[in-house]
Amino acid sequence: MVQYCRKCGAEPEDDAEFCDSCGFKLDNNPIENKQNSLPQKTTENKPVESKNEFITKLPLILAIIAIVVGVGEGLGTPILMGWNDIIASMVIAVIGGLIGIFLMEKMNEPVIAAAEFIITGALIYMFIARFGEISAILFIVAAILALYFKGMRNLNKKLLAIPILTIVLVFALLISGGALYQANAENSITVGNISQNITDNGYGSYTGYITGDIRVDTNFDYLCVNVDYYDSEGKIIDSNIGWNDNYPESGNTYKISSWYYKESPPSKAKITVVDSATDNTPLYTENITIVTSSGV
Template sequence: MVQYCRKCGKELDDDAEFCDSCGFDLNTNPTNEENKSEISQSNENKSVETKNDKNEFKNKLPLILAIIAIVVGVGEGLGTPMLMGWTSIMSSMAIAIIGGLIGIYLMEKMNEPVIAAAEFIITGVLVYMFIGRFGEISAVLFIVAAILALYFKGMNINSKKLWAIPILTFVLIFVLLIAGGALYQVNSENSIAVGNVTQNITDGGFGYYSGDVSGDIRVDSSFDYLEVTVNYYDDDGKVIASTIGWNELHPDSGKTYKFKGTYFNEQAPKTAEIKVVDSAKSKTPFYTENITIVTSSGV
């Protein structure tokens, strides 16, 4: 009986076990071989698909993290206490949104991971500068997004001209901040008046001095928050006590308020400083007055 090679088709003797042309094993079950081949090919396809899925996820990870940073930045801004100043809060949220979106556009549309990373880092730093520890998480997320963009998307720079974008972002924010801050400071100083300041610090005779410095503050403009702080100093100019004499969210324009900075300490204060600020981190008060303390005996 004549048989043929199932692989190359050559006519063979009926008792042949191998093809003398291609070497095919005639005892091999063709169905099993085909199944093995199909299974092998299927496994290879699955391996390639899995690898592609992992690569795609890694490629999208900087984008995902940047989006999360924007959302967290807005959430942190909304959760920041008003005493940080509404201007700072709004600025931090605007920077998180605009800076984050610019970074995403540079990374995804312009294929500029290095410049996008610089934009993310600048955005995170600016958010932290405006609201401090209340913006720590979003700042860290922006910086991590920058690192991942460099790691997964490479260090290529296609257009050096685009470096102007993160640089201008940084410069523009600070120009607006300085100009707006200067104007706000002048207007605020002209809208606050402190008067009728009195002091009443006495020696109680038990090794402690107590009393207060009090007065009036008139507000003639709209503020999100105002605070009167009274600091007490010793002979060497060192602060020995500090107290908030008054604070108010959205104080009424045209209204006069009373403040009182209480004192209780073993040491007699020599001077006191009255400061009016609009946030806990303000370094430039709207009003400052220094007075000499005359201690009386309460015995």
């Protein structure tokens, strides 16, 4: 079969691969070669598929980042917030985040996973407030993206128990942990050697002091001894701090000293020991009847 060069029209040898005149590569089956040279759709779609895969993985990526940030924020929270709250926030960030990821990736339940992420973020903020803002926001954003990219599937109502149980478990641990801490703290404080010396100066004023000792047998972040003075009608007429300290050392005994200077005599005093400036539940309470002596 005679072939001709499609570029210059020359007539090369039958078995030649290239044209002797112009060097053009001869093609015995241009239709088949043209079909083979067409771009494959699968090759062109690979970058698009990779991009879509990355987008759908955003909730997972954000959830992992939120866990890491949650732990970092806990470690960076001032100790004055309390070790109990700091540790609780870090544990919740890890466990709550991992449960959400499991629900989203393994159980394919984005709605329930989103609920778990939101609860996790809210609990972190509850424990360490503004020190956990970033991780809380990341968990909430991860929840929104999980709903958006993973779709709204039919809810498995049984699995809804997981975020609900997370809340119940956290609050159960808080209540039991708080009760154990309170009992241990109360047994770790001993107040003794209380003495009083309130004197009528005879010039319309009463002065004096209440002293004592407080022994600490465990580690506290903060301890404070408050002394409230009451009149005969049971009204508080004076209050002051008899002693306070950050990180008092276990096994040490500290001196309590509360001074009184008022125009009216106190009838009694109440000594309370607290471990927080905002805690209304004292670790120790003792009432003392005041006997005023004359200094004239």
